[in-house]
Amino acid sequence: MPRRVVITGMGAVSPLGMSATETMNAMAAGRSGISRLEFRDVERLQIRIGGQIKGYDESHHFTRQEIALCDRFTQFAILAAREAVLQSGLGPMGQRSGVVLGTSGGGLQTQDENFRKVYEEGKNRVHPFVVPRLMNNSAASHISMIHGITGPSYTVSTACASSNHAMGQAFHLIRGGMSDVMLTGGSESMLCFGGIKAWEGLRVMSKDGCRPFSKNRNGMVQGEGAAVFVFEELEHARARGADIFAEVSGFAMSADASDIVMPNTDGAVQAISAALDDAGLNPEDIGYINAHGTGTTANDRSEINAVKRVFGKHAAALRISSTKSMHAHLIGGTGAVELLACIMALREGIIAPTINYEEPDPDCDLNVVPNEAQQAEVKATLSNAFAFGGLNAVMALRKAP
């Protein structure tokens, strides 16, 4: 009998709220977290909207010394982890625990700020902690220090699939016996001039909104934030009487091996099918899919085709929504925030909507939960992540045992 893995804590800092509960409540209400971007030089950008966390004051959460060492992406991850651990009721964790987090840009804000100093302002000196702030593993390392975690800990970076790959690794570490408790999820904060300028260059960003599966969509919108979960071995959680929010029942990955930016339906089909197999689920068991759903035509069509191929007739019965319509695309942190929608569906029977749905697209003719949440009894869910570079990661959850 393989070891089973359950979720016993969750935390989030997202454009939809400063906690997992606030984020899920906003998803249930179909609220948008997308607004006008506010940062230096934004007037030199074509793209001026995003899922930016407004009103965040780092000095409310961290000391001056901590701020000197922690980029915004690390701060978000620390706050989310703190919330998840508090909810789980776990104390200092030791060597049978680890941290695996996803991020794509790491400390990009720190890089952006300091490149500006040396290139634009011509300064010859930067703050001494630029390196520890910008490194991609900074968030995982700080969380290990805060919670006394001394087991397997590292960072995974696979662009938009980073969080799903990270959570898949955490799942495998527990299932395979290397660890009993893992803090896992992802974090991202690249809403700064250089960060958005680079994305602008790709011409995949929308200037006016994120409208996944809607015929009048015109691209993705970027967001920032983090979500962190406590994954725990089932008997370990039961033995201490922990609340269990869902079971992580399967995970699969694939590589398209085709194009560095265009999605590929075959690669998505392979990952979705393998995730079902790994979880021991039949297609009919899945009631909800949290789509990758970026709001680009290329993704949305390819993803819907993949779902139709895997699910056949059942595709018309299940619900598939893109919560990116609300929190935007958190890149390396997105899969983690989106897992909250799956947990909400399993626990509360509330299916988060795809908001900004304005015009049906015959190529995306499934129940995309347009504009308003739906109620449905769901026993299992999937969460898709299909990254640039063709690296796919799909996670299967089922109701808490």
Place this chain on the structure above:
Amino acid sequence: MADFVSEKIVSIIAEQAMLQPHEVEKDATLESLGVDSLGLVEAVFAIEETFDIQVPFNANEPGSNAFDISSVQSIIKAVEKLLAEAG
């Protein structure tokens, strides 16, 4: 000038030590003020920024540097020397 240098350095060190400037004794060591190795590196950075000088300090060997960090007073002296050299 000397007072200005001394005042600035005391306030930089006080900030790292999370103390008020008047609580920083000139003969105190950074260690006794609770300034750790990271705090020291930040203080050196702040000194360079404030006085626009290069401080010869290598965090790998904090004890064996041309820049004497054994006490608040020694740091003030070392900075005054650097400023005099810079003219």
